[in-house]
Amino acid sequence: MRAFVPTGRTSPGVVREEVPEPRPRPDEALVKVEAYSVNRGETFQLEAPAPGWRPGKDVAGLVVRSAADGSGPEVGRRVVGHPPAAGWAEYAAVPTDALAVLPDSLPAVRAAALPLAGLTALRLLRTAGPVAGRRILLTGASGGVGHYFTELAAAAGAEVTAVTAAPERGHRLLELGAVQVVRDPADAEGAYAPDTPDTPYAPYAPDTPYAPSTPFDLVLESTGGTALPAALARLRRGGTLIWFGQAGRKPVTLDFFDFFKGPESATLRHFHYADSDTPYGEDLATLVRLVASGRLHPEIGRVADWAETDATLTDLRERRIRGNAVLTLS
Known part of the structure; x- marks a missing residue:
């Protein structure tokens, strides 16, 4: 053959x-x-x-x-x-x-x-836990994993901000449910905390009277290099950063004193899609069902x-x- x-x-x-x-x-x-x-x-x-x-x-x-x-x-x-x-x-x-x-x-x-991209996205969503109402920053979003995760997370009620180096590669992410597409994690504005608890969150605008908060409950980082510390700086206090790749192929230098400037008490986790007790076939069947029913594209x-x-x-x-x-x- x-x-x-x-x-x-x-x-x-x-x-x-x-x-x-x-x-x-x-x-x-x-x-x-x-x-x-x-x-x-x-x-x-x-x-x-x-x-x-x-x-x-x-x-x-x-x-x-x-x-x-x-x-x-x-x-x-x-x-x-x-x-x-x-x-x-x-x-x-x-x-x-x-x-x-x-x-x-x-x-x-x-x-x-x-298989690979879909399994990674599905299992990454499970690792993230309940995402309804949570603000998520996703780097390296224009690949297969990013598209699948954005659609799955948005359907589950998350507010996803996608990071992609080329803006033209982000249009489809908006169609799949991302609320914002940016070129760099440092550009992600997320949401702003209102003055009163009863006021709903609103997208940032320069003339809003809201006080800025560190915006993201969860950061999913897959590019490495300078992207990881930049994304970490966008995490709220007590939030979680999940590292699941190094597509940029550049090592990460992380100054832990930066935690005092931003997300104190943050959690950093590593993720690999193969680390699961669920057989690939079961999760593939889930992905097939979602695609066949028009819920995943x-x-x-x-x-x-x-x-x-x-x-x-x-x-x-x-x-x-x-x-x-x-x-x-x-």
Whole structure:
């Protein structure tokens, strides 16, 4: 079968070659891949690939061999899956607890955009806890995770301010429920505290008589570098910052004396989407149900033939694609 393998170089990062067809374990189904999504984090992994590793964690397609242990979907079912690797190929072996069956109404292209970004957003929302009425600052919001999280959190009653370096990449976030899109965490104005408890919160305007408060109950930070301390400064006293990525690939320098100038008693937490007791398949089924019912909308900035995988990786690395990029197999 044909599959993409890493070169260890930036360009081309992958090449398509003939490789052996997967030999599934007893708890894995063999899926004929119809479409797969590529993620920016995978572009970083390709720079120093582990021996024998092949990329690919988001796939959608058809089960052509069911699991030998009798678990999971049977042959002929359309599925979306989240294998540990090797999904950029004609066939992929996927653990059955990382598969969800697709309804006829959900095309493979849309389903392929769900796994990594959708799972991250859904589990990040759970980690955040109840968000109704809370003000949230989300950095790195123009990728797949940002679009999913914004829609999910806004639907749950949160007031989301999204941070994205390019304003034109933020229009869709406003349509999905964000109340504000800014270029830098320091530009986020949030809400202002009224003089009396009975006055509702209102967006900031220069002539308002309200006294400013540190605006955000929760900060979700995914870019690193100077963005994290800038976002931390926008946190209210006793608020929480959840760090879930470093897309900017720059280390964070944090001066803890800054806490005395702003959010004293703040909590900093790390999040990784794989740290959950819920199987991927269960959460994928939730995402499929939300999309099928029109309550969640995958933001797909590019759909192309899988021959264009390497060019798509370059554009993804250079932030020229909004949301997810999906490749289809002819």
